[in-house]
Amino acid sequence: MKSTSSNIAAARAEASTAPVDAALRERARRVVPGGMWGHLNAAALPSGYPQFFARSEGCHLWDVDGREYVDLMCSWGPILLGHHHRGVDDAYARQAALGACMNGPAPVMVELAEQLVGQIAHADWALFQKNGTDATTTCVTVARAGTGRRKILVARGAYHGAVPWCSPSLVGVTSEDRAHLIYFDYNDVESVKAAVQQAEGDLAAILVSAFRHDLGRDQEAPTLAFAQAVRAAATAADAALIVDDVRAGFRLHPGGSWETVGVRPDLSAFSKSIANGYPLAAVTGNDRFREAASKLYVTGSFWCEAPPMAAALVTQRTLVAEQAIAHMVAMGQRLRDGLATLARQSGIGLRQSGPVQMPMVLFDDDADGHKGRTFCNAALSAGAYFHPRHNMFLSAAHQPEDIDRALSAAAAGFEALARARPGH
């Protein structure tokens, strides 16, 4: 935590350069605990970052003080085709003009379930929710219902949501909330075997992220050996293999992220980008777990809201028809190559990991994150919204000129790092 005097200094600096944001933060401090909560809390970002946003278009964002940014976060994932995608927004509006939240679903729910069953390789059925956490929690509950067993194997440090059974924080959490979790290490086959042993015949599911995307560390694709090992272990125990595809879903492969390694889960959790920013989540499953899923009581007041489903249908069809993933990969490669060149030119050690369309950018010798913050702050001032510790996201709206603009901003980041170098 910052000291009070540096808090005051930061607030003064903010007020002089971003007066609207500063005034909103001051009002928010009175009526929202801590001024903001969760993953969108700007307190976790370098001090120059805005908390409040005025508008968005394509891959561009404007904060409340009128500063424009090339957006490399895409709202932490949801924006897959760009803000205000015409086709998606039109589909939303057409359904909204008919009916949104009614006494039952609209026909579009069936169309969307059919679309996902046709598109997601392992899927025989789909269920819809609102939050990614709804989807991961539903997967775990379906697995327990379908196996009559309790233990869930999860990778240490993986993020699967923000409720007591899985939140990265233990504040307000009891030990019973996690009584049946057993931990292994991502990509460590031996640790999976040990965890299965520990479950002692009570194994309900193995829950894995699409790839390793833990906060503040290099990303890792699943090794083929690991993916095959968790599949084999789940199959041997007649337990569920669950892929948490909330973060990666629809950016790696339209058929589910593990199509890239050729391994199929029994259950998958999707959300974030499924409807290009409209609130929706989905669980897809195979026939092994269909009956269990039909016995569950899971629901929410807005889970059948029809317009986000119409938006999802067009988002998914557009993703496939326009080969949006290939475009994101091309843009991601352009960004990765450009950043690598800038790092080489400035002699600063940079690590880029994970899929290029979900960039993670970390600096060597940066245990306290100071380099990352310095870089991001300078890049932000130069007009690009990077994140210092979390993976980023590209969209189908990013064009070469946007990437080049982000690279120009990154050059300012490298200059700031070079200036801060000892002996400079």
Add this chain to the structure above:
Amino acid sequence: MKSTSSNIAAARAEASTAPVDAALRERARRVVPGGMWGHLNAAALPSGYPQFFARSEGCHLWDVDGREYVDLMCSWGPILLGHHHRGVDDAYARQAALGACMNGPAPVMVELAEQLVGQIAHADWALFQKNGTDATTTCVTVARAGTGRRKILVARGAYHGAVPWCSPSLVGVTSEDRAHLIYFDYNDVESVKAAVQQAEGDLAAILVSAFRHDLGRDQEAPTLAFAQAVRAAATAADAALIVDDVRAGFRLHPGGSWETVGVRPDLSAFSKSIANGYPLAAVTGNDRFREAASKLYVTGSFWCEAPPMAAALVTQRTLVAEQAIAHMVAMGQRLRDGLATLARQSGIGLRQSGPVQMPMVLFDDDADGHKGRTFCNAALSAGAYFHPRHNMFLSAAHQPEDIDRALSAAAAGFEALARARPGH
């Protein structure tokens, strides 16, 4: 469960009178476990009820086969001012045109938090989510964080959401999910005292519904003695009194439902009607729990989506400015009086309970629910959407002629019951 042959008979009857709905159900059965899930599953309703809806306007709904209904469910609560309320929809559209799901909230988040803090009697702050279950779960987690204690007192049979710690179903639930729940009976002060005893110094919160609205039984307002007893017990233990206002919120009192009994909670959960059908939930709290709330990590990809917040702001302002609750009470009284007259005329024992704007209609000597289903089915055919076992909801869009039309449909329901009477 119905037998297979009666399922087939019902499917045939459905196909002949509602071919579009029947065809959609058939498609849904292939791609959705059980064909539908949760509280909107028409399998829990009499067989004539539609599963799928085409459109909505004001207090009217049209199913996919073109049949129109006066809507007495209001989407199970969310529709407070009527479907497609111009002012609310315009506010949603104006914010959506600027930005929806961005890298941080829009200014409207602060305006809405200020509105709720000004409007909700006990509130010093607000946090926003998507589902009612998000709000009740957050309340419980804040209470544990703020007290360092674990036990949550809940009323037997009360509904507080659909995740393992609170779901009405035990399918896929482990005993640890409910390890720290202690049960009492709503409106039974002695049972509250016994539950507090049982918590033995580990009491984090007492969680109560705004009134007793359990499925399939007469509703009960909280007695003053009960409300004061749970308040006193929570205060004595320095624990949280949580009112789950998800279902009743904004239909009884704009300042929170327990303003009607003059007792203030520490934390409240709102959702459903907060934004007239747009997906949003809120936790409000007092300063006793502000710091605890600021330490929690709770979040969701869409929790800061700005347009539903803009919709909520106008919904709440309209509710107060147009005295919408008084209007709903007048319409509810008209419905209750009319149903009582019809029941008297037909000599059929009818019980109506709870606030008139949230009607619960149950028949005497109807343990198997057959009378309720017969009544509702006939009323549905005559153009009104009643529910046989769950409380219903009125909106500000209901006008005397809509209530009278619902009463004409109810008359058909009473006639069907009279025809079915033994000895008829």
